[in-house]
Amino acid sequence: MMMDAPWVVAHVERPNAPAPSPTASARLNDALKLAEQLGGSTVVLTGDDLVTSTLDYARLNNVTQIVVGKSSHPRRNPFRKTLITSLLEASKGAALHVITEQAEAEAVAPRPARRSLASWPWAGQLGALGLVGLSTAVAFLTDRISDDANLAMFFMLGVLASGLTLGLWPALTAAAVSAFVYNFFFLDPRLTIWIGHPADVLTFAVFFVAALITGWLTGRVRDQGRAVSRRAAAVAALLAASRRLSSAVGHEAAAQVLAEQLAAATNGAAVVLTPSDDDIVLTAATPALEALPSVDLAAARWAWEKGEPAGAGTGTLPNSAWTFRPLQGGRARAGVAGVEPHAVHAEEDERFVGALLDQGAVALERAEFAAQAADAQALLRSDRLRSALLNSVSHDLRTPLSTVLGSVTTLLDYGKSLDKAVQRDLMLSIREEAERLNRYVGDLLDMTRLEGGALVTRREWVDLRDVLGAAVDRVTRRLESRQVVRDFPPELTMVKADPSLLEQALVNILENAIAYSQDGSRIEVAAYEDRANVVIAIEDEGRGIPTAQLEQVFEKFRRMEESTDRGKGAGLGLAISKGFVEAMGGRIAAASPIHDGRGTRILISLPKERQTPEQLL
């Protein structure tokens, strides 16, 4: 076969064929899953005829090579053609490959003991006998009253009733017993098994056959109805479980849901173990469980490593209290689930648990992928932040240093030939840049304090007007010809705050206002109060902040990237202001534009204390 060619494993489901045994379905499921893990795709076809279905699919999908396995079982019907012969005769345009079975007996599916025979419900048989007795009694009474009543009908009713209420085998029992009783009690000569009248022989024969057919039909109808409703219930339960599993967010939540669903399905306890650092650990349990004993853990580990069931009821470590089964996901093993061994009884339950395990494996796997994706995202974000930090530090430290070094060397090398005014200007620029450097280092230190959790606030009673005044004084030299307008009320409630942190927060906001507004414009600082808060507002007449970026202005290193913004700082100022204000229990917000599409307003609100110092006096 060509390497890397796409390949498909097809399974033909025949609606009219008897249901396969659980072992056979399990083997089929395993085979399909294995095919998917090996990179093939799987398809389940429905059709009465294996050969036609297969070949139709092959033709529609341009399959060029068909591989079939040759069974070494002796043919049950020597007159029927084997699958291979039929395929060979019917196939056109596709090569047929036949793989013979291994000689090992291991490959043959163990045929399960015919459980249905062994577990005959004797109650059903007794019920059938009871119904026959009832028919007999009614027939007896009718026989007394009327001579020529057709008594066979009563027995037929009994058989029908047995079939409908008790199932196939009780119905057949009822048919046989009814035939005997009918003959013994009601066909002449009575109370013998002999039949005197030749016509009665015919009646008896017809009755017997009709009773058998009736019993068989009604019994089957009833059994199938039961099976259908059981299956529908199982499907509904599985659907509900799958819905819960798929809505579980996160690895542990998925494991917990799986444990709950397994516990409910098996009417017992369930545990789920998932991988963590090359080992598996108990992730979820219903009912809650702290840890597993070492023997159970060993069985779980075995199931995890080998991908086969282990623990109670299996050949491996059967003294464990649990039966562990691997959770085989689409690509890898997602974990191990354990249930109590006595919990699983019927085949339906078994199948349901199997399906639940599959669903759980997929859910766990998906949660794992989601977590990995989130990790990658976070890593990318922190990476971007780090490179932004590096760029910023590199640019913001180096630019003032360049100016200082350049100015100093100019003064050293050419100082004598420079005008006094130029010399003074160079010295001023050295001072300005040294101050800028100092501010920047201060910002970095503040940020480190904030992020390192080393920020200690010393809160005392402060009048916000004083702090605002001090902050404005600190930036006066940088204002150039910008005008600061103060709008303070004559009375303002004092709040508890750290005056130095608050001053730094206000200075950062004022510096921002200066950096982003034109020389000669106005900066307004106001203070006012409402019932619960004292509020500071700082407004500039700069170009404002686009609405989309309003929420990000308080993030670190968020400097609006525009050509003229270079050299305005690292983009740390507002982030520090926010950190400081929040450390004091206050809130900070930005609004922009505030008038005529321009201007930015930063609001800081600090909560009032219940008792003011005036009241305390």
Added chain:
Amino acid sequence: MSAHKPRVLVIDDEPQIHRFLGPALEAAGYEHVRAETATEGLREIARKAPDAVVLDLGLPDMDGKQALEKARAFYDGPILILSARDRETEKIDALDLGADDYVEKPFGVGELLARLRVAMRHRLQRVGAAPIIEVGDLKIDMIKRLVSRAGAPLHLSPKEYDLLVQLVEGGGKVVTHRQLLTAVWGPAHTEDVQYLRVFIAQLRQKIEPDPAVPTLIATEPGVGYRWLA
């Protein structure tokens, strides 16, 4: 040189850089022309025809390399790059694209002016390059392709000789690995920096008075080599 003061165009978006470079250049006898964006800088190159250009790579409106390429399309004079250490690759690319030299921020004006002088001298040399170069007792005759020390001929392999000529013709400015490899070994070997390590070492053995303390060929780590004489 013409009668007017040599004109230097500084393209940098930091006003503080102009604030000290202006007086420094004036004091050193240059005329200072300033531009704050690449677009403005390109316009000034076209209008004022400066004798040298100082170009900051981190300009707001255009990638530094792009600005350099555009300038080189119509300007042949010396271009000096101002760069930061974290923009290493950008700096090398700029040199490969035809920048003459670079100065790393932060820098002293003395260093910048020295580099500027070298770059301008090199441009003048190129116009009338001397066929015979003498450094101490080392003599390089580019017409006869002979190298000798104190009259005694030195035996250089053809590759060693080509390498030496490339460096000497650089005239004191840095010659990048890529430029050397392309000129001597051809464009297929632009990444084979190990050739240079070997051949530069051999060249130093033959021409340097003390190969352990090179005085003729300086290494610019990660960038290239420079002829010091």
